[in-house]
Structures are given as structure tokens and as C-alpha cells.
Amino acid sequence: MHYVTFVLFGLTFTWFMVTANSSRRVLAVTVAGILVSTMLVAPPLAEAQGGLVQAIQAVLNVINGMLKNALTAINTARAAMNALYQNFVWPLQLINQARAQVTQMINQYRALMASILNMNLSSATLPTPQSLETMMRDHRVNNFSSLSQSFGNTYGAIPTSVDASQADRDMSDMDDALTLDSLKTLKASDNATDLELQAANSIENSATQAAPGSAPFMTASAVASSIRSQALTQKMLAAELRQEAAHIAHQNGFRKRGATFTTQFRTLMMNLLQHN
């Protein structure tokens, strides 16, 4: 584009210069040519080089200043977090120490406590009570009929209708029934206690190899076991409540019958006195 302009200008200027027929025209053409060449044909001014240097320097300043500071800060924070995790929150040394402690306590207590719990407590001396005592404490739930038999052998059968009133027979049967219910509940509870101890041992064994991330599973399972344990305790308490309630109901039954007998006795005495 610049060359085309130059050629056109050159041809036009040369034409005017050649055809000028007076010195005054030569002067006018020269002035006009200089003016036109200055305004139209001359190349545009180059931009100052100082702007580029400043732009590069600005980019370098951003990299070395803001970005470098930001990266340094992020790195510092991440390194601090790493140190916090490894030295304070989950220090490997203390994790291993905790595992070792679990193992040590298993060795120290488990066998000892099991031996204490499994000591023979049997105390009966005569054959029939011995049989009942054994049956009561055997942790088995598949010999309830033998338990009832053994209980009957020790405490006797319900009186016949000839030997006792129906009220006495009912009360006696209810007392025996609730006693046997409690004994059966206790046999089941003993069995459940064995299973609970087994579960506790499993959880504790696993704790010897647990990681901080796997421990919540065991904790949650242990809590669920505690709920079960509470439920079993409640079943025992319910049996105890029935038994105690039957006990005072029995005493109260005597009180009621005492009142009835007293009335009957008074009436009888009055009739006797009237006859005399």
C-alpha cells in the first residue's frame, strides 16, 4: 500500500515538476510536493519502546509479587495442615500406642475376668436342691421342662382341690409360675450374657488393629450392643417386677382373706353366743 502511494506520488510530482514552465511554478510544485509527502506518504510514527518494557515488568511484578505470595501462603497453610494431622490429630505414634494398650489390656484382664465370672458358685448339699441349682445356673434354654420338674421336686406340687381352697391353689400356682418364669428368664439372660461377652471380645480384638477411620464403625456397633444389653436388663427387671408384684399381691391376698375369715369368725361367735 505504501509503495503504491509512493509510485503515484512520484509520477504526479515528476509530471508537475517537468511541466512547470516558470521558476515560480517550480517553487509552488516543490512546496506542494513536500506538504503532500509529509501528510500522506510519510510512514506512521513508531510507538515508543518504553511501553512494552513496562508491560513486561508489570507481568513480572504480578508473578513475583501477588502470585508468589499467594502460592507461598497456600503452601504454608497446607504444610501446617499436614503437620497438624500427622502430629496433633492423628499422630501415628499415639495411634500405635493406643492399639498396643488395647492388646495389653486384653492380656491383662480378659482371662482373669473370665475366670472370676466362671467360678463355680454351686452351694446346695442335698441331691434334689443340687439338681435344681445346677439346672438354674446352666445357661441353657433347651431344658425348661427339666427345670420345672426339678423345681417341683424341690418345692412340691400345687395342693389338690381336696387339700386346699381354689384361692390358695391359684395363688400357689401363680407364685410358682412367676418363680419359674423368672428362673427361665435368668437362664436365657445368662446365655445372652455369654453372647454379649463374646461380642465385646470381638469388638476389642478388632480395636487392636483399628484405624482412626475404622474405629467409628466399632464404636457404633458397641453402642448398638449396649442398647441390646439394656433391653436384656429391662427384660430381667420386668421379670423382677412381676415377681415382686406377685409377692406383695400374695401378702395382700392373705390380708383380704384374713378380713373375710375375721368376719366369718365374728359371725360364728355371735351365733354361738346367741344360741347360748
Next chain:
Amino acid sequence: MKCFRDALKTTKCWIVGHKLRAAVLGAVLLVVAPWPAKAQFVDPCCAIMAAGLASISSALQNVIGGGLNQILGVDQSIQQFEQNTVWPQNLINQARALVGGLQGIFNQIQSLTQIRINSATLPNSQQFEANLLSRNANQIGQTSSSYTALYGQIPTTTDASQQVRDMVDMTDAAAQDAMKRAIEIDALSDLELQAASQINQSIQSAAPGSAPIIEAQADAWLVRANAYTQAATADLMRLRAIDLANSSADIKTGATNTTNLRQQLMNLLQHN
């Protein structure tokens, strides 16, 4: 060729004849003529740009790249630590397997609680025992009638003093309350066992981050279970308190009766 020679000759003649004009024409064309562009590799502008870009590249590599590499190193260290020490997949799977194994034990415990323990042999006591062992809170309504059928009613006003009737009624009430509470507690403990199994199953499919939530729920259930145990214990204590009060009342009644008897004997002796 001849034309060209003629043109040159004419031009030469014109230049010789018009020296001033030829000088001005040459000078103007010389000034206005476009000059060839300078090569970039020797241009100082491009050299500055190249140096600047090299500086930027160096800064990016050293400052940004170096900084990012340090952060990456720390992050890799954290990742490795968390994967190997804090949340190792194999140990988490082991824990889940343990929970699954415990579920078998818990199922055995639950089946133990379902074993029938009924032992009564006579109709009245059988009916009452069935009610007491029903584990069904809806059957609490029938407890009082079965109780009365077995243990009798409160003495009438002709059969006993008001004090004795009150005592008998209170004792019956405490006994029946406790029996009703026993039915409730049995029903509640069944539900607790059911909930504990559900919680245990949830743990098996939990993530390390969600297990503490289930644990919190289990803790809440444990607190609830403790409350039920306390409620049952409270009823047991009430029973024993009433039992003690009855023993005390017997002493009081005995003392009153003794006094009355003494008084009546004295009256009899005085009449004689």
C-alpha cells in the same frame, strides 16, 4: 532499445537544462521513498520483548511452577497419610466385616428373648400369666380383671376397717402398676432389640464419614433405653416401698389392736 536510449538522452538533456528542478525532484523522492523493514532479530524492540518473555517464562517456571510443586508434594503427603493411616480401606472393610459377624450373635440374643417361659398350670393363673408375659401393651387393659380373679377383691366395709381397705387397695394398685409396667417394658425392650438390629445393619453399609452419625443415633437410643430401665427400676422401688409400708402398717395395726384388746379386757375385769 533505441527508444530507451532516446528516453535516457532526453532525460539527461532535461536534467542538464534544469539542474535545480532535478535536484528538488530527486531530494523529495529520496526522502519520501519507502525504506525496507529492519529484520526482527536485530531490532532492539524485539530483543527487549524476547528478553521479557524469557523472564516471564523463567518466573512462571520457578515461582509458580515451584510453588505449585511444593503444594502438590504436601497434598500428596496428606493423601498418602490419610489413605494409609487415617482411613485405610482394608481396615475399614475389616470393621464392616466385624459388624456383620456381630449381627449373627445379636440374632441369637434376640431369639433367646423370644423363648416361651409360661409355667402356670391352673386356668386362672394361666390366663393371668399369659397376660403378664404378652409383651403387648394393648393387653394392659385386661390386667386388672385377671389380677382380681386371682388375688380377690378389696374387702367390703363390713369385712374390714377403712384403714385396712385403704392399705389393701394401695397394695393391689402398686402390684398391678408394676405388672402393667412389666408388660410395657417387655414391649419396649422388644422394640429396642429391633432398633438395635436396624442400627447394626446401617453400620455395615456406612462410610467412615457417616458412621459417626449412626453412632450418634445409637447413643440417643442408649439414652432412651437407660430411661426405660430407670422407669422400670422406679416401679420396682415403689413396690418395695409399699412392701415396707405394709410391714410398718402391720406393726401399727398390731399396736392399736393390742391397746384395744387391753382396754376391753380391763373393761371386762371391771364389770366382773
